[in-house]
Amino acid sequence: MKKPQGIESAINSDLRGSWLALQRAATRARRIAMQTGTALVVVRNGVLEHLYPMPETATSRVQESGTEYKESS
Numbered sequence: 001m002k003k004p005q006g007i008e009s010a011i012n013s014d015l016r017g018s019w020l021a022l023q024r025a026a027t028r029a030r031r032i033a034m035q036t037g038t039a040l041v042v043v044r045n046g047v048l049e050h051l052y053p054m055p056e057t058a059t060s061r062v063q064e065s066g067t068e069y070k071e072s073s
Helices: 011-038
Strands: 041-043 047-053 069-072
Touching: 011 041, 011 047
Parallel strands: none
Antiparallel strands: 041 047, 047 069
């Protein structure tokens, strides 16, 4: 079985740029969610979660971690 190649080695230039575009979209979604008090809906480990970005971290990071969000009840 072949090891899958990374998206950065794709032949199609649109695919190669898609990861950065997704990161930009995620950053913008966090900023808008923070400004409007809207939850971000994500799936982690097969579980649907509603997360509310905290104002001080919502626009500063692209990577997700559990400490950046306040979870809804």
